[in-house]
Amino acid sequence: MARLRIKLSFFNLLSKLIFTGLFLLIMPYLVERINLIQTDNNLIGMREQVISLVSKVGIEPFITSETENTFGSYNILKDEFISLEKFDSGEDANFIEVSERLIEGEKIIYRVLNYTFKVDNIKYLLEIGKSLESIHHTEKNTRKVMLVFLVFIILITFITDLLYTRRLLSPLDVITLKLKDISDPSIYDKTPVKTTTSDFVSLDNALKELMTHIDELFRKEKDITVNISHELLTPVSVLRSKLENLLIRDDLSPEIPTKIEETLKTLYRLQSLVNSLLLIARLESRQFLRNETFQVNEVLSEIISELSPISDDSNILLESEFDHDLRVSKANRSLLFSMFYNIVNNAVKNTQPGGKVLIKSFSDKDHFVVSVSDTGKGMSEAQMKTLFSRFKTKGQNSGTGIGLAIAKSIADFHCISITVKSVPDTGTIFSFAFPENS
Amino acid sequence: MNVLIVEDEKSLSDEIVVFLKSEGYLCEQAFTGADASEKIAINLYDFVLLDLGLPDCDGLDIINNDRAWGSEPAFIIITARGEVQDKVKGLDLGADDYIAKPFALTELAARMQAVGRRKFKIPGQDMNVGEFVIEFQSRKVTHNDNEVLLTRKEFDLLNYLVINRNKVLTRQQLYEHIWGNILEDQYDSNFIDVHIKNVRRKLNEFASTPWLETVRGIGYRVSF
Numbered sequence: 001m002a003r004l005r006i007k008l009s010f011f012n013l014l015s016k017l018i019f020t021g022l023f024l025l026i027m028p029y030l031v032e033r034i035n036l037i038q039t040d041n042n043l044i045g046m047r048e049q050v051i052s053l054v055s056k057v058g059i060e061p062f063i064t065s066e067t068e069n070t071f072g073s074y075n076i077l078k079d080e081f082i083s084l085e086k087f088d089s090g091e092d093a094n095f096i097e098v099s100e101r102l103i104e105g106e107k108i109i110y111r112v113l114n115y116t117f118k119v120d121n122i123k124y125l126l127e128i129g130k131s132l133e134s135i136h137h138t139e140k141n142t143r144k145v146m147l148v149f150l151v152f153i154i155l156i157t158f159i160t161d162l163l164y165t166r167r168l169l170s171p172l173d174v175i176t177l178k179l180k181d182i183s184d185p186s187i188y189d190k191t192p193v194k195t196t197t198s199d200f201v202s203l204d205n206a207l208k209e210l211m212t213h214i215d216e217l218f219r220k221e222k223d224i225t226v227n228i229s230h231e232l233l234t235p236v237s238v239l240r241s242k243l244e245n246l247l248i249r250d251d252l253s254p255e256i257p258t259k260i261e262e263t264l265k266t267l268y269r270l271q272s273l274v275n276s277l278l279l280i281a282r283l284e285s286r287q288f289l290r291n292e293t294f295q296v297n298e299v300l301s302e303i304i305s306e307l308s309p310i311s312d313d314s315n316i317l318l319e320s321e322f323d324h325d326l327r328v329s330k331a332n333r334s335l336l337f338s339m340f341y342n343i344v345n346n347a348v349k350n351t352q353p354g355g356k357v358l359i360k361s362f363s364d365k366d367h368f369v370v371s372v373s374d375t376g377k378g379m380s381e382a383q384m385k386t387l388f389s390r391f392k393t394k395g396q397n398s399g400t401g402i403g404l405a406i407a408k409s410i411a412d413f414h415c416i417s418i419t420v421k422s423v424p425d426t427g428t429i430f431s432f433a434f435p436e437n438s
Numbered sequence: 439m440n441v442l443i444v445e446d447e448k449s450l451s452d453e454i455v456v457f458l459k460s461e462g463y464l465c466e467q468a469f470t471g472a473d474a475s476e477k478i479a480i481n482l483y484d485f486v487l488l489d490l491g492l493p494d495c496d497g498l499d500i501i502n503n504d505r506a507w508g509s510e511p512a513f514i515i516i517t518a519r520g521e522v523q524d525k526v527k528g529l530d531l532g533a534d535d536y537i538a539k540p541f542a543l544t545e546l547a548a549r550m551q552a553v554g555r556r557k558f559k560i561p562g563q564d565m566n567v568g569e570f571v572i573e574f575q576s577r578k579v580t581h582n583d584n585e586v587l588l589t590r591k592e593f594d595l596l597n598y599l600v601i602n603r604n605k606v607l608t609r610q611q612l613y614e615h616i617w618g619n620i621l622e623d624q625y626d627s628n629f630i631d632v633h634i635k636n637v638r639r640k641l642n643e644f645a646s647t648p649w650l651e652t653v654r655g656i657g658y659r660v661s662f
Contacts, residue, residue, distance in 0.1 A: 233518035234447050234491075237540035241453035244543050247656070248460070248605045258655040261608055268610045271540055306591070313632040 004172065005165040012161045013154070020150050031142060035135050036111070040096050043113040046128050050082065051117065059119045078103055079131035087125035092116045101129065109133065171195035175204060185215040221285045232274045239267055276402045283409040293329040296370065297322045300359055303341050311348050317356040318348065324361055326368040326434060331414055339410040340370070342403045343430050347374035368434040378424040387420060440464050440482065444474040444500065445489040445516065454487065457543040471495030475503055483511040484558070485550060490517040501531045512557045514549060542611040544602040551601055565600060567662055569645040572600055581644035591616055592637050599660040608657040634658055
């Protein structure tokens with residue numbers, strides 16, 4: 001994973017390197033072609049000069065008809081030569097070629113222009129040559145300079161790319177930061193991001209609209225939750241009061257109170273169900289405060305002292321091993337208490353007399369972990385799958401099977417991850433890993 | 439003691455009245471916010487049981503207005519909202535306690551007693567139960583000046599039964615009183631049985647407790 005601007009800069013660098021590489025590969029050929037054309041043009045220019053000279057002063061200064069048949073001249077470095085000779089046999093020539101010449105015992109490769117012309121009906125051959133070595137030399141130098149120049153250009157543009165993209169993409173950083181910080185859409189910072197890039201403006205606006213929309217939905221859900229709770233709980237409350245008032249009358253025939261208690265039990269179940277669903281709904285719409293700071297082990301100790309009368313009664317060993325403690329902040333104590341209480345209570349309920357329930361707190365890598373293990377019946381794979389779904393895990397003793405769904409919602413609310421390991425007939429371990437920075 | 443019950447659900451209000459009358463309170467009812475404000479302004483009440491979800495106004499405004507009138511009844515808020523924010527807001531404004539619907543009438547009685555002790559400094563008279571003395575103020579149970587060592591929960595349980603003496607309390611009522619109702623799903627009759635068993639065992643080391651009765655199929659009762 002890498003930042004966008006780094007990726008962009010590296011892509012630019014890579015494409016530049018590829019194109020430069022290609023250019024460097026083609027360059028020798030290109031330069032050679034250009035030089036050749038240049039040389040040829042030079043040679044043609046020189047030919048024109050010689051021709052105009054000959055037509056001005058005649059052929060005599062170079063070749064006298066009787067004595068000499070050839071005229072030759074070359075400069076000190078032997079990189080250029082001109083020769084003029086009588087050319088009796090052969091056809092007319094006007095071409096440029098590469099050929100080897102022997103000058104003062106030295107073999108030199110030349111680009112040679114051959115040209116025949118007639119003066120007083122005598123055919124002459126003009127040869128003008130330019131050493132190719134000198135051409136190659138300049139070529140090499142040009143290439144070196146070019147290479148250095150290209151490397152320099154690439155470096156400079158890479159650095160400027162990096163700086164520019166950083167500046168260009170800085171609004172994106174601002175937006176990412178804003179998104180990272182929020183836990184609730186209502187606290188999303190709606191001040192516009194400073195940028196001249198229209199894409200960022202539209203992204204910023206789209207996010208703003210989205211947040212407003214989500215916030216509105218959350219608020220509606222909150223209202224619905226409040227209304228349902230009121231609508232459902234009030235009639236339950238009426239029924240309860242009526243039944244409880246009946247129960248304390250002393251003029252009832254003996255079988256009536258038991259019937260009332262049975263009816264009340266059903267009502268309690270309804271009440272418990274409504275309250276549990278409300279609890280989950282409130283957790284999911286983040287209606288609980290997370291503003292408490294406390295030690296996790298202290299909560300665990302309290303749970304142990306609350307449940308030890310029960311475990312003692314069923315002859316179950318309820319033990320703790322606290323190797324590490326965590327001071328959580330931004331948490332809700334009573335919710336975390338409920339979560340652990342649910343799990344430990346479940347463990348105690350599902351363990352046979354003589355069994356053991358162990359609560360451990362320790363640190364694993366960067367996480368603070370609380371584990372609750374029992375020596376109970378364990379669970380099958382199929383049971384594990386539906387463990388945290390509402391109404392799927394019908395408890396054997398009591399309850400609607402919603403307790404674990406509540407525990408899961410509370411864990412999610414606090415960003416705690418729950419893992420469950422279970423072996424049938426051996427036991428179950430619930431592990432709660434707290435987030436790194438809590 | 440005078441109690442004003444502000445609750446728009448008439449049948450619930452009526453049941454509360456029936457129960458509180460049997461406890462010896464004088465009750466009046468108000469079904470709207472306006473009605474409640476008027477009654478509070480004219481009469482002197484010791485307790486106002488206030489439902490927050492009134493049709494014509496937010497129940498919390500009634501506490502606000504009342505503070506302006508200068509009378510000092512104890513406010514117990516009744517609500518089905520159950521939201522943390524409401525709870526904090528209510529207690530900030532000077533409500534004395536808070537009870538969530540649906541609640542047990544016996545729980546309401548216990549809360550009113552506790553608020554009364556706190557607010558009106560009604561001395562919590564020690565109570566003789568069988569051969570034992572229950573000291574509400576110091577939360578102690580003694581037998582011939584020897585303290586019976588009960589845990590906090592065990593004392594709460596016994597205390598609740600004694601406050602609601604001569605009434606059968608169901609296990610759920612007892613459970614709710616001691617553990618609140620955040621853990622409804624874990625309602626487990628066994629909890630109460632174990633705790634009652636422990637209370638009996640501890641008390642029986644000093645004297646027998648025929649007054650702590652198990653009512654078959656229903657729950658427990660303290661009779662004397």
